[in-house]
Amino acid sequence: MAATFDQIFILFRNWLVHFLPPAWQPAAGALLGVIGIVAVFPGLFALTTLLERKGLGRMQNRYGPNRVGPFGLLQPVADGLKALTKEDVVPFNANGLMHLLAPLVMVVTVFMSFAVLPMGRHMELVDMDAGLLFFFAMGAATELSVFMAGWSSRNKYSILGAMRAVAQMISYEVPMLLSSVAVVMIAGSLSLPKVVAAQNHYTGIFPHWYVFTPWGFGAALMFAIAAIAETNRSPFDLPEGESEIIAGYHTEYSGFKFALFFLAEYLGMFALSGLGVTLFMGGWSAPFSFLTWIPSWIWFFAKVMLAICVFIWMRGTLPRLRQDQLMNFAWKFVLPYSLLVLLVTAFWRFLPPGWERWVVCTVILAVAYVVMGRAAFKLKRVGPRSYRYAE
Amino acid sequence: MSIPFYLISALTIAGAVAAMTLKNTLHCALALTIALAGIAFLFLGLDAQFVGFAQILVYIGAVAILVVFAVLLTRSGESLLPAKRARTWLAGLAIAAVTFLVLGWSVLASLYGLPNETAAPSVTMQQIGNALMGPYVFPLEVVAVLLTAATVGAVIVAMHEKARNK
Amino acid sequence: MLGEGILKGLAQTAKNFAGSYVSEERLTTVQYPEERLPVAEASRVFPFLVFDGSEWLGGMRCVACQICEKECPPKCIYIEKSKDKKPDYVGKQQFYPVRFDIDISVCMSCQICVEVCPFEAIKMDTAFELATDDRFGGLLLDRQQLAKSNEYYHSIHPTEASEVDARLDEEKVKAEAKAKAAAPAAAAKPPAPAGGKD
Amino acid sequence: MTPLGDYLLVAALLFAIGLGGALTRRSAILVLIGIELMLNAANLNLIAFWRYGPHPEALTGMMFAIFSIAVAAAEAAVGLGLIIAIYRHTQTTDLDRISRMKG
Numbered sequence: 001m002a003a004t005f006d007q008i009f010i011l012f013r014n015w016l017v018h019f020l021p022p023a024w025q026p027a028a029g030a031l032l033g034v035i036g037i038v039a040v041f042p043g044l045f046a047l048t049t050l051l052e053r054k055g056l057g058r059m060q061n062r063y064g065p066n067r068v069g070p071f072g073l074l075q076p077v078a079d080g081l082k083a084l085t086k087e088d089v090v091p092f093n094a095n096g097l098m099h100l101l102a103p104l105v106m107v108v109t110v111f112m113s114f115a116v117l118p119m120g121r122h123m124e125l126v127d128m129d130a131g132l133l134f135f136f137a138m139g140a141a142t143e144l145s146v147f148m149a150g151w152s153s154r155n156k157y158s159i160l161g162a163m164r165a166v167a168q169m170i171s172y173e174v175p176m177l178l179s180s181v182a183v184v185m186i187a188g189s190l191s192l193p194k195v196v197a198a199q200n201h202y203t204g205i206f207p208h209w210y211v212f213t214p215w216g217f218g219a220a221l222m223f224a225i226a227a228i229a230e231t232n233r234s235p236f237d238l239p240e241g242e243s244e245i246i247a248g249y250h251t252e253y254s255g256f257k258f259a260l261f262f263l264a265e266y267l268g269m270f271a272l273s274g275l276g277v278t279l280f281m282g283g284w285s286a287p288f289s290f291l292t293w294i295p296s297w298i299w300f301f302a303k304v305m306l307a308i309c310v311f312i313w314m315r316g317t318l319p320r321l322r323q324d325q326l327m328n329f330a331w332k333f334v335l336p337y338s339l340l341v342l343l344v345t346a347f348w349r350f351l352p353p354g355w356e357r358w359v360v361c362t363v364i365l366a367v368a369y370v371v372m373g374r375a376a377f378k379l380k381r382v383g384p385r386s387y388r389y390a391e
Numbered sequence: 392m393s394i395p396f397y398l399i400s401a402l403t404i405a406g407a408v409a410a411m412t413l414k415n416t417l418h419c420a421l422a423l424t425i426a427l428a429g430i431a432f433l434f435l436g437l438d439a440q441f442v443g444f445a446q447i448l449v450y451i452g453a454v455a456i457l458v459v460f461a462v463l464l465t466r467s468g469e470s471l472l473p474a475k476r477a478r479t480w481l482a483g484l485a486i487a488a489v490t491f492l493v494l495g496w497s498v499l500a501s502l503y504g505l506p507n508e509t510a511a512p513s514v515t516m517q518q519i520g521n522a523l524m525g526p527y528v529f530p531l532e533v534v535a536v537l538l539t540a541a542t543v544g545a546v547i548v549a550m551h552e553k554a555r556n557k
Numbered sequence: 558m559l560g561e562g563i564l565k566g567l568a569q570t571a572k573n574f575a576g577s578y579v580s581e582e583r584l585t586t587v588q589y590p591e592e593r594l595p596v597a598e599a600s601r602v603f604p605f606l607v608f609d610g611s612e613w614l615g616g617m618r619c620v621a622c623q624i625c626e627k628e629c630p631p632k633c634i635y636i637e638k639s640k641d642k643k644p645d646y647v648g649k650q651q652f653y654p655v656r657f658d659i660d661i662s663v664c665m666s667c668q669i670c671v672e673v674c675p676f677e678a679i680k681m682d683t684a685f686e687l688a689t690d691d692r693f694g695g696l697l698l699d700r701q702q703l704a705k706s707n708e709y710y711h712s713i714h715p716t717e718a719s720e721v722d723a724r725l726d727e728e729k730v731k732a733e734a735k736a737k738a739a740a741p742a743a744a745a746k747p748p749a750p751a752g753g754k755d
Numbered sequence: 756m757t758p759l760g761d762y763l764l765v766a767a768l769l770f771a772i773g774l775g776g777a778l779t780r781r782s783a784i785l786v787l788i789g790i791e792l793m794l795n796a797a798n799l800n801l802i803a804f805w806r807y808g809p810h811p812e813a814l815t816g817m818m819f820a821i822f823s824i825a826v827a828a829a830e831a832a833v834g835l836g837l838i839i840a841i842y843r844h845t846q847t848t849d850l851d852r853i854s855r856m857k858g
Contacts, residue, residue, distance in 0.1 A: 058577045059570040062586045129516050133444040140452025190516050317566040373559030400765045411776030423788050430795050437806040442820050449824050454831045461835040465842040483778025491771030498763040512811035522814045534825045541829035545836035
């Protein structure tokens with residue numbers, strides 16, 4: 001019974017598709033998969049906007065939105081309606097085509113990066129041999145659309161915001177790749193379902209997730225920092241911070257195009273937290289061995305929502321980093337530490353399994369973290385500010 | 392004779408021509424991106440998955456944006472260049488046409504000798520990894536050193552004048 | 558160690574988040590239309606005209622002396638004096654305003670008119686839900702809209718109202734005593750022309 | 756299955772366009788874009804020959820293409836660094852005016 005419930009979507013799709021003549025069946029199956037993704041994630045996006053505003057409210061000792069619908073559940077519908085009915089103002093000498101193309105390219109590329117995420121047992125849309133590389137290739141394309149948005153609205157603030165956003169996304173993409181390469185080194189394959197399969201077994205009741213190994217925890221930490229920076233969220237949301245340069249690269253956007261940017265940002269959050277969950281927290285595998293009867297896709301979406309709550313938690317807590325602090329932090333702490341994590345993963349890979357490799361790796365990572373942390377403090381780049389103006 | 396091949400190659404060539412002929416330098420940079428994306432799809436058409444994604448990641452993800460940054464930093468985005476073409480532009484075009492004729496002729500002349508239909512080789516990442524670590528480990532290290540040198544070199548070359556000769 | 562501050566901050570917001578579900582008094586939000594915060598006693602929004610008794614025009618204390626009109630910094634009070642007179646609370650014949658308009662879109666609630674009014678005729682109201690859809694006429698309140706009873710005054714500013722009433726009663730007693738004292742002198746003199754004094 | 760010849764023709768055309776652009780345009784950045792296109796055309800040939808070659812499992816073509824992409828990226832980085840330095844020095848990216856070696 002549990003197996004059928006676990007594979008319910010696959011069986012449902014096969015049942016739907018078998019009405020068609022066999023020639024069209026694979027295409028129809030793929031189409032249904034795409035429709036599934038395009039329906040589920042914008043729905044989750046609507047839920048997350050509400051979750052975010054209520055969560056932030058509760059953190060600041062106030063209720064979140066509770067006017068529209070019971071407990072504010074219809075708030076996303078209200079926001080969506082507002083975004084759709086707002087007038088879509090395009091600046092006079094803006095570059096019409098690029099101004100329209102930027103949000104579309106961003107949303108399309110982010111949606112394409114969902115193709116490789118395994119959302120359940122056998123539930124990845126495309127089982128690519130180089131799935132992780134495809135994911136990052138799509139991530140790289142979003143930077144270009146950010147720049148197109150910034151440049152095509154021909155407004156000084158949006159160009160500034162776009163340049164800052166692109167610089168930030170590029171400098172945090174390198175550590176993100178490096179930390180996921182560590183996982184590939186251990187899992188032995190770039191294909192995400194194989195990565196999940198490598199983590200999907202248990203000793204006693206505890207799973208073999210990579211986040212519980214020393215190198216995995218270090219890599220997960222760096223991946224989390226890079227993911228938050230890659231989606232321009234919370235402590236790293238300088239490019240679109242309201243108090244900074246108005247709204248950065250989407251200053252000149254309004255109405256539907258602005259809603260598309262908003263959707264793209266949240267889908268980017270889902271994609272990256274989905275990838276983080278797949279790489280480090282065992283994708284769709286159950287947290288304890290006695291819980292495996294619960295369907296696999298429930299675990300994937302539960303972990304993704306947990307990651308989204310961490311995003312929101314960070315947003316409710318941390319002040320915004322300045323551009324020079326942000327870039328220094330990327331190149332002088334996150335990147336070196338990711339390289340070190342890669343080295344430690346190599347040790348882990350080639351040391352015989354046993355307590356020695358646990359000790360060796362943990363000691364190296366801990367000492368490096370403390371030493372580099374203090375060094376970063378001493379350089380006054382990352383620590384509390386002692387200078388009046390950024391030189 | 393497959394339709395997608397013609398579509399993609401038409402897109403690529405259109406992007407390349409646009410990249411070379413547009414007046415505004417920034418439009419050229421974006422046309423270059425379209426051409427690079429087209430080439431990436433051609434690689435995927437040739438079942439070279441790894442190279443296709445690497446192409447997207449490296450070229451569209453980094454090089455195209457680098458070009459765009461350069462265009463903005465040297466402020467050649469706004470000012471339309473007075474004379475679009477170099478003084479010796481006619482000679483340039485002639486040379487390009489001649490090279491294309493020679494290459495085209497050589498391809499067409501040897502067309503019958505080229506193998507047309509072969510089974511698509513299934514290349515797994517495992518094989519690429521082993522090849523990179525096996526016979527090609529030396530070039531890999533050389534490229535690593537080269538990339539580091541290039542990064543450091545580019546930073547020093549482009550570093551702010553005042554900071555450099557301090 | 559890098560990141561200590563972050564962890565402390567996260568712990569704090571987590572405590573807030575959890576606490577808001579556990580102890581209700583953490584949440585200071587007042588659901589406005591349903592629940593309301595009690596209006597502070599000394600709060601002021603726009604002026605209103607006080608009248609004694611039940612009939613708003615007869616009992617109106619304002620004697621159209623136009624001091625408040627002159628003193629009002631943004632000049633948003635417009636008064637026209639009446640031709641005839643009417644008795645005030647002491648019984649003395651006084652003028653009354655035929656037109657007393659306040660433009661509340663201009664008024665800045667500075668309470669100067671209340672301070673300069675010698676007759677305690679204008680006080681500050683606390684009603685703040687004054688939204689209208691008519692931008693011009695709707696925000697120019699005439700004397701009838703401004704006139705409110707003394708009981709209402711007592712309800713919004715109890716202490717101040719009682720002081721004012723005490724002062725007015727005291728003056729009334731003094732005026733009657735003076736009138737009683739002046740009455741025999743008036744009788745000794747040839748009877749005064751039939752004045753309107755009661 | 757598209758025959759090898761078509762890929763070679765497309766690559767040749769791309770190469771010619773890149774060469775033409777590099778030779779005729781005045782702006783340094785556009786010359787660099789032209790060079791980028793030529794390198795990509797060469798990559799396309801490499802992959803085409805690897806794909807239709809006698810034993811594709813040797814992966815030689817693909818390795819060449821991977822290394823050529825890496826080298827081209829490095830070259831683009833250094834090239835643009837040079838262009839920015841030249842621009843900062845001579846305030847122009849117009850190649851006809853930066854033809855003197857003087858200081």
